[in-house]
Amino acid sequence: MKMLKLMLCAAAAAAVTGCAALPEAASPVPEQGGTKFPQIAEAFGRQDYTAIEPLLSGELREQLTPENFGRLVDGLKQNGKLVKVEYLAQLRHPAAGSELWKLTFSRENADGEPVVTDKLLRIMYGTLDGRPQIIGLMAQ
Numbered sequence: 001m002k003m004l005k006l007m008l009c010a011a012a013a014a015a016v017t018g019c020a021a022l023p024e025a026a027s028p029v030p031e032q033g034g035t036k037f038p039q040i041a042e043a044f045g046r047q048d049y050t051a052i053e054p055l056l057s058g059e060l061r062e063q064l065t066p067e068n069f070g071r072l073v074d075g076l077k078q079n080g081k082l083v084k085v086e087y088l089a090q091l092r093h094p095a096a097g098s099e100l101w102k103l104t105f106s107r108e109n110a111d112g113e114p115v116v117t118d119k120l121l122r123i124m125y126g127t128l129d130g131r132p133q134i135i136g137l138m139a140q
Contacts, residue, residue, distance in 0.1 A: 035087055035099055037123055037134065044082070047073050057126075057133040064137075079117045080107025088120075096126040096135060103139075 043051035049069040056064060064072075076082070084104035091098040101121040109115050124136035
């Protein structure tokens, strides 16, 4: 269950302050803007595990292996192409922080009509060993 939750949760990551539509040929490259992990969306767009691996806590790194990351990205492709990444909010907590992102995917149905799907991504982080690290991912 924990692995399934992780795979559903990490669904994509993000990093754009505000909202940005992406050109057809571009991969979702987020803008910098006050978020702690702006490189995550770009890593998912490029399917580049090596870009996010150093950001993961040791425990999360054991669960989100390169193989699991690949399966996660493949699962996201069922929603269509990632076309928009929107930073929503930061949630504060004394022990750990969270960033909330809205991920928008687009595809065509069998009749050629557009189908848009939004996912909510929560990136949980804390300071471990003196640096911010991702300690959890959750997507709905």
